[in-house]
Amino acid sequence: ETGVTQTPRHLVMGMTNKKSLKCEQHLGHNAMYWYKQSAKKPLELMFVYSLEERVENNSVPSRFSPECPNSSHLFLHLHTLQPEDSALYLCASSQDSQIATNEKLFFGSGTQLSVL
Amino acid sequence: AQKVTQAQTEISVVEKEDVTLDCVYETRDTTYYLFWYKQPPSGELVFLIRRNSFDEQNEISGRYSWNFQKSTSSFNFTITASQVVDSAVYFCALSEAQNNDMRFGAGTRLTVKP
Numbered sequence: 001e002t003g004v005t006q007t008p009r010h011l012v013m014g015m016t017n018k019k020s021l022k023c024e025q026h027l028g029h030n031a032m033y034w035y036k037q038s039a040k041k042p043l044e045l046m047f048v049y050s051l052e053e054r055v056e057n058n059s060v061p062s063r064f065s066p067e068c069p070n071s072s073h074l075f076l077h078l079h080t081l082q083p084e085d086s087a088l089y090l091c092a093s094s095q096d097s098q099i100a101t102n103e104k105l106f107f108g109s110g111t112q113l114s115v116l
Numbered sequence: 117a118q119k120v121t122q123a124q125t126e127i128s129v130v131e132k133e134d135v136t137l138d139c140v141y142e143t144r145d146t147t148y149y150l151f152w153y154k155q156p157p158s159g160e161l162v163f164l165i166r167r168n169s170f171d172e173q174n175e176i177s178g179r180y181s182w183n184f185q186k187s188t189s190s191f192n193f194t195i196t197a198s199q200v201v202d203s204a205v206y207f208c209a210l211s212e213a214q215n216n217d218m219r220f221g222a223g224t225r226l227t228v229k230p
Contacts, residue, residue, distance in 0.1 A: 105163065
């Protein structure tokens, strides 16, 4: 148990659906992250939030829309996705958003997303 | 641009064998940090170790050891006397001091057979 909880664990959606991924951290951290893990590809950083402000947006398509209502919760809203968006979406948290100075990121177990 | 290469896609060993996972990195920064994470079947990545670019001392933690060689830009990870519970995907990652991004390698899937 890492203190980072993601729901749902699995999600199947059509290309016209709208769905949301949820992440909650119980560690009192100030920064939260969304990563995408595709088969046989390195993890890709999508978004970084620090104290509820977005500090990084790595050229992610607008069909992915993050939301951070408070420092404990992070959402990823999905709409009109493509089959190539099928992947494991991982949420992580850290004490602050300076990744290089942090001891470690704490990851959730991810949401396995399949887009049909 | 920072880059991490894990050339071994999959490794399979028999329990009690030693195994080394390779990691080679590229960076132009003189201050950077290297990490190893373990991803068991449950999905969450678990932090194993963090080293900074100024500390080349090798580290041992139980059956795990890490060999950091700046001359070859490598940060290899060795598991001694492997166990079935070591089966997982292992990721090497690099973070430069000025960047707010941790770059991961593609991962090495380790299978330890009984």
